[in-house]
Amino acid sequence: MTRFIGSSPRLGDSKWILLGIPMDFTVSRKSGSRFGPESIRAESHNLETYSPAQDQDLSEVPFYDLEDLSFPYGDVLRALDTVERVAKRLFARGRRVAGLGGEHLVSLPLIRAAASFWPDLRVVHFDAHADLRTSLRGGSLSHSSVMRHVAQSCLEQTHRLYQFGIRSGCAEEMEWGRRHTNLHLFDVLEPLKQSIKELESHPVYLSVDIDVVDPAAAPGTGTPEAGGISSRELLEAITCMRGLDLVGFDLVEVAPDLDVNNVTSALAAKCIRESLIQWR
Numbered sequence: 001m002t003r004f005i006g007s008s009p010r011l012g013d014s015k016w017i018l019l020g021i022p023m024d025f026t027v028s029r030k031s032g033s034r035f036g037p038e039s040i041r042a043e044s045h046n047l048e049t050y051s052p053a054q055d056q057d058l059s060e061v062p063f064y065d066l067e068d069l070s071f072p073y074g075d076v077l078r079a080l081d082t083v084e085r086v087a088k089r090l091f092a093r094g095r096r097v098a099g100l101g102g103e104h105l106v107s108l109p110l111i112r113a114a115a116s117f118w119p120d121l122r123v124v125h126f127d128a129h130a131d132l133r134t135s136l137r138g139g140s141l142s143h144s145s146v147m148r149h150v151a152q153s154c155l156e157q158t159h160r161l162y163q164f165g166i167r168s169g170c171a172e173e174m175e176w177g178r179r180h181t182n183l184h185l186f187d188v189l190e191p192l193k194q195s196i197k198e199l200e201s202h203p204v205y206l207s208v209d210i211d212v213v214d215p216a217a218a219p220g221t222g223t224p225e226a227g228g229i230s231s232r233e234l235l236e237a238i239t240c241m242r243g244l245d246l247v248g249f250d251l252v253e254v255a256p257d258l259d260v261n262n263v264t265s266a267l268a269a270k271c272i273r274e275s276l277i278q279w280r
Contacts, residue, residue: 200245251271
């Protein structure tokens with residue numbers, strides 16, 4: 001398997017560990033995000049390691065791509081347990097974890113593992129969808145309920161979840177979000193800037209669903225939602241978080257079989273590059 005561009009040849013003293021999580025067992029529209037990690041890595045090799053935005057080079061960042069985890073097909077609980085156990089081992093050794101999805105449900109075990117090491121954790125969530133459902137089509141564990149589980153079972157207080165760019169959800173989700181989380185509809189950058197001071201004294205985990213971007217710019221995702229932000233706003237939002245204590249992040253829901261010219265995978269790869277350089 002091709003590792004992400006610039007990956008160290010061995011684990012060594014790498015601060016960041018990239019972890020591919022090729023799972024899409026619970027998607028509600030079109031599947032294919034299990035192929036996301038492989039496609040993001042491949043597209044990373046069409047990028048320069050140098051970032052003009054930061055005037056720094058990824059080759060100077062010590063990180064290691066651990067490649068993909070392997071799961072028994074269809075066993076959701078066992079897959080999530082595997083992700084959590086691996087993430088906990090990495091956190092226990094002083095590493096910080098960057099997950100490549102995969103469906104958004106893979107964020108749950110990563111955040112659960114992070115919260116076990118940083119009880120004061122705050123979660124920043126970029127997404128088109130609120131993901132606050134209690135169930136979908138009879139199932140309580142899916143990519144549409146991941147942030148409800150995060151808020152209620154990972155964080156000591158639900159308002160430690162900050163949601164940005166949300167433009168889709170049922171009425172119950174929106175009402176629950178307004179009462180229990182920091183829910184920001186439609187926009188990302190401006191409300192994020194207003195939240196930075198609340199976040200800067202706490203450990204932070206960032207979860208990016210690529211469908212926060214308008215499908216005109218990121219069509220390769222299983223649940224496209226019109227009216228999203230631009231790719232430039234997403235990159236600026238990541239830059240806006242510079243200085244925060246980021247202990248982990250993930251980028252999920254890239255589905256290359258649904259893409260056009262791999263532009264969504266290319267955007268995801270650039271977001272990963274910028275994040276690794278920024279939090280080197």
